Amino acid sequence: MLLASLLRANGSHSLPATESTIGGMNRREFAKFCAGVAATMGLPQAAGLRMAEAAATQARPPVIWLHGQECTGCTESLLRAEHPTLESLILDLISLEYHETLCAGAGHQAEAHKQKIMQENKGKYILVTEGGTPTKDNGIFCKVGGKTQVEQVREAAEGAAAIIAIGSCASWGGIQSADPNPTGAKPTQDIVPGKVVVNIPGCPPNPYNFISTVLYLLTFNKPPELDEKNRPKFAYGRLIHENCERRPHFDAGRFALEFGDLGHRQGWCLYKIGCKGPETSANCPAIGFGDVGFGSWPVGTGHPCFGCTEKGTAFHKPIHSLATVKTLTPPTAFPTVEGAKGWPADPAAVAILAGIGGALVGAGAVAASRMRGTPADDDDTSHPKS
Amino acid sequence: MHDAHVQPRPLGGRILTVPVAILTVLTLVGFYYIAKRYFFGIGAVANVNPGYPWGIWVAFDVIVGPAIGCGGFAMALLTYVLNQGKYHPIMRPALLGGLFGYTLAGVAVMIDLGRYFNSMNLLLPWHLNTNSIMLETALCVMAYVAVLWIEFSPAFLERFGLSKLRKTLERFMFVIIALGVLLPTMHQSALGTILAVNESKLSPLWWTQLLPVLYLISAVAMGYSVVAFEATLVSRGFRLKSELPLLSSIGRIILWLVVAFMFIRIGVIVLNGNLGLAFESTRAALLFWVETFLFGAAIVLLSTDRLRRTERYIFLSACALLLGGTFYRLDSYLLVYTGSPGWRYFPSVPELMITIGLVSLHVLLFILFCKLLPVLSNPPRQAAEAHAS
Numbered sequence: 195m196l197l198a199s200l201l202r203a204n205g206s207h208s209l210p211a212t213e214s215t216i217g218g219m220n221r222r223e224f225a226k227f228c229a230g231v232a233a234t235m236g237l238p239q240a241a242g243l244r245m246a247e248a249a250a251t252q253a254r255p256p257v258i259w260l261h262g263q264e265c266t267g268c269t270e271s272l273l274r275a276e277h278p279t280l281e282s283l284i285l286d287l288i289s290l291e292y293h294e295t296l297c298a299g300a301g302h303q304a305e306a307h308k309q310k311i312m313q314e315n316k317g318k319y320i321l322v323t324e325g326g327t328p329t330k331d332n333g334i335f336c337k338v339g340g341k342t343q344v345e346q347v348r349e350a351a352e353g354a355a356a357i358i359a360i361g362s363c364a365s366w367g368g369i370q371s372a373d374p375n376p377t378g379a380k381p382t383q384d385i386v387p388g389k390v391v392v393n394i395p396g397c398p399p400n401p402y403n404f405i406s407t408v409l410y411l412l413t414f415n416k417p418p419e420l421d422e423k424n425r426p427k428f429a430y431g432r433l434i435h436e437n438c439e440r441r442p443h444f445d446a447g448r449f450a451l452e453f454g455d456l457g458h459r460q461g462w463c464l465y466k467i468g469c470k471g472p473e474t475s476a477n478c479p480a481i482g483f484g485d486v487g488f489g490s491w492p493v494g495t496g497h498p499c500f501g502c503t504e505k506g507t508a509f510h511k512p513i514h515s516l517a518t519v520k521t522l523t524p525p526t527a528f529p530t531v532e533g534a535k536g537w538p539a540d541p542a543a544v545a546i547l548a549g550i551g552g553a554l555v556g557a558g559a560v561a562a563s564r565m566r567g568t569p570a571d572d573d574d575t576s577h578p579k580s
Numbered sequence: 581m582h583d584a585h586v587q588p589r590p591l592g593g594r595i596l597t598v599p600v601a602i603l604t605v606l607t608l609v610g611f612y613y614i615a616k617r618y619f620f621g622i623g624a625v626a627n628v629n630p631g632y633p634w635g636i637w638v639a640f641d642v643i644v645g646p647a648i649g650c651g652g653f654a655m656a657l658l659t660y661v662l663n664q665g666k667y668h669p670i671m672r673p674a675l676l677g678g679l680f681g682y683t684l685a686g687v688a689v690m691i692d693l694g695r696y697f698n699s700m701n702l703l704l705p706w707h708l709n710t711n712s713i714m715l716e717t718a719l720c721v722m723a724y725v726a727v728l729w730i731e732f733s734p735a736f737l738e739r740f741g742l743s744k745l746r747k748t749l750e751r752f753m754f755v756i757i758a759l760g761v762l763l764p765t766m767h768q769s770a771l772g773t774i775l776a777v778n779e780s781k782l783s784p785l786w787w788t789q790l791l792p793v794l795y796l797i798s799a800v801a802m803g804y805s806v807v808a809f810e811a812t813l814v815s816r817g818f819r820l821k822s823e824l825p826l827l828s829s830i831g832r833i834i835l836w837l838v839v840a841f842m843f844i845r846i847g848v849i850v851l852n853g854n855l856g857l858a859f860e861s862t863r864a865a866l867l868f869w870v871e872t873f874l875f876g877a878a879i880v881l882l883s884t885d886r887l888r889r890t891e892r893y894i895f896l897s898a899c900a901l902l903l904g905g906t907f908y909r910l911d912s913y914l915l916v917y918t919g920s921p922g923w924r925y926f927p928s929v930p931e932l933m934i935t936i937g938l939v940s941l942h943v944l945l946f947i948l949f950c951k952l953l954p955v956l957s958n959p960p961r962q963a964a965e966a967h968a969s
Contacts, residue, residue, distance in 0.1 A: 456920070456921060456922070534922065534923075534924050535630075535631060535922050535924070536629045536631060536923045536924040536925050537627045537629070537925075537928070538924070538926065539926035540928055540929055542929045543926060543928055543929045543932055544926075546929065546933075546936075547927075558896075558899050561816070561895065562892050562895055562899075564816070565812070565816075565892035565895055566890060566891045566892060567890060567892050568890060569886050569889035569890045
């Protein structure tokens with residue numbers, strides 16, 4: 195009934211044989227991929243091998259994926275993952291049992307399957323919430339199968355081994371939680387207080403931050419190290435400002451002052467047009483988006499960071515407002531954007547030019563003074579031809 | 581006009597004179613820096629930068645140079661197109677001036693281009709960008725340099741007594757002469773078109789869609805002026821009979837060209853409501869008035885018949901017009917041209933010395949050619965005076 199179930203025949207469940215593949219990767223490639231994941235998470239190389247083994251040998255954990263108040267951008271983002279691809283993630287690494295966007299089944303059938311999986315795998319499945327949860331007026335603003343989102347989340351969280359909140363909406367409430375927050379939208383953590391919710395914020399989050407977290411959970415049966423806002427430290431441990439490729443421009447005082455101005459066209463720092471990089475923690479500058487190489491993230495393409503991974507920044511602060519710089523406040527006396535560039539006039543060059551000018555005027559004046567000041571004909575009349 | 585005394589002949593005389601020695605030294609200094617540029621790159625000698633990718637080499641050598649070298653073109657227009665045979669005696673020196681003006685502009689481009697060797701792509705039709713105004717300029721200059729050398733080649737053929745070859749060439753000369761009129765028309769106007777596509781980088785005191793027209797008119801006027809300038813100085817310097825009667829009639833043509841130029845130039849500014857810019861205290865306004873004064877002076881100095889028949893005023897008007905035309909080009913290509921904001925440019929000493937070296941080479945070759953080849957046809961002054969008295 196599920197896409198996953200329909201395609202299951204296609205995927206292989208165990209790794210060991212050399213010819214068997216995981217997500218289109220052979221054993222060697224998959225081991226390398228896991229080593230890469232481990233490296234980006236700051237784990238020792240051996241952890242990569244353990245991840246590869248865990249993913250290959252352990253039964254794939256069922257995943258229940260709930261959609262609340264959101265745009266499905268997080269799922270869209272996940273669709274664009276290349277290593278591994280979404281299908282190898284949901285067919286080989288996890289068993290995606292319920293996902294309203296990707297479900298092959300629908301209606302009561304889908305809801306019944308969800309209930310079945312939750313009962314059969316109590317305490318073993320992973321719950322992923324995408325989207326905020328409305329709480330005002332008993333949460334009537336978002337209902338699936340007759341149940342409000344609050345009920346859905348609480349019910350699914352009850353038997354979950356781990357809860358992951360993907361995206362800014364599930365992590366902080368997202369755009370619908372911005373003032374005046376008409377639906378009383380809240381993050382998943384607020385709906386299930388007392389439970390550990392791993393937040394993968396971003397609008398959308400980088401799919402690899404999600405995949406890496408899932409692999410870590412599979413391998414070590416515990417969430418990766420989290421910061422005070424329950425974000426995995428490997429991905430959200432540093433400010434964007436710290437790894438930004440435009441940081442040297444910030445330090446040198448070269449700022450874009452408006453879109454399309456000289457500084458903006460030159461690729462200078464976007465702080466003064468509202469970049470929230472200095473107060474936002476994420477690994478965007480390091481890993482980029484879309485697997486297309488360096489610079490493929492908002493600041494890299496010339497738009498200020500709007501702080502989607504930071505609580506209280508995106509959707510709460512205007513895009514154009516200045517970020518609160520947490521590391522170093524720029525001094526007021528930076529060099530100006532329009533400072534003189536190029537070389538000043540060399541006195542010798544000025545002297546040569548002045549000399550040429552003087553010589554030309556002088557020579558011209560002398561030549562002219564020696565010439566006849568009266569028409570040649572007057573002269574001819576005074577010297578009649580013989 | 582086929583009297584014996586209009587037949588051009590070499591001047592002869594001593595080759596190594598004081599001016600020749602000075603010019604040779606300046607040329608050698610220039611070539612020292614040119615060698616340096618080829619060994620160490622443009623950055624080692626020039627102050628050009630990302631804001632001013634072209635400097636004095638382009639603005640003076642490539643833009644002003646050919647305008648001053650327009651004498652050959654302007655005289656061909658008069659002598660052949662309007663069939664005014666009486667101007668034949670000053671045709672060949674005018675051609676010679678144009679020959680070096682254009683050839684050295686081509687040389688300057690090769691110095692200024694970072695990857696000069698890529699210019700061979702201009703000769704490969706499948707590499708041509710037919711939408712580029714630079715392409716037209718480059719091809720016209722290259723073709724016109726070749727045309728000028730062919731147009732001038734009778735001087736060599738006469739000197740070395742190759743009369744048969746000269747007769748053969750004579751049969752095709754009309755094609756070459758026609759090209760010699762067509763190509764500069766295209767090229768001189770194209771120099772204005774380059775700026776016409778740069779509206780945002782130029783003050784409205786200079787920018788107009790009519791820039792190609794203004795560039796062409798001023799180039800022709802400068803061409804006639806350089807003939808007048810050259811002829812007065814040559815007749816004095818080499819002690820030859822003055823060409824004043826011919827220059828006087830050219831003076832009338834110059835007058836109307838400058839009047840037309842100023843009429844369009846000022847008219848466009850007034851019609852577009854930009855005259856106010858001329859009264860601000862900016863560099864652009866100052867330079868605008870310098871130009872206007874020089875062009876205005878040329879008009880005044882040529883305004884009456886009596887003034888036009890006076891050697892001193894013909895000479896001074898030619899100076900004013902050459903300076904005015906030079907300023908017009910330097911201003912629009914360099915002095916009021918803003919490539920990128922924030923950048924400044926002032927030529928370096930080596931950069932200046934290369935330009936000075938090329939100009940010196942121009943004058944040096946002109947003097948040597950006059951002495952060694954049949955270029956000038958006016959009789960020595962004493963002989964003329966003896967003949968007159």
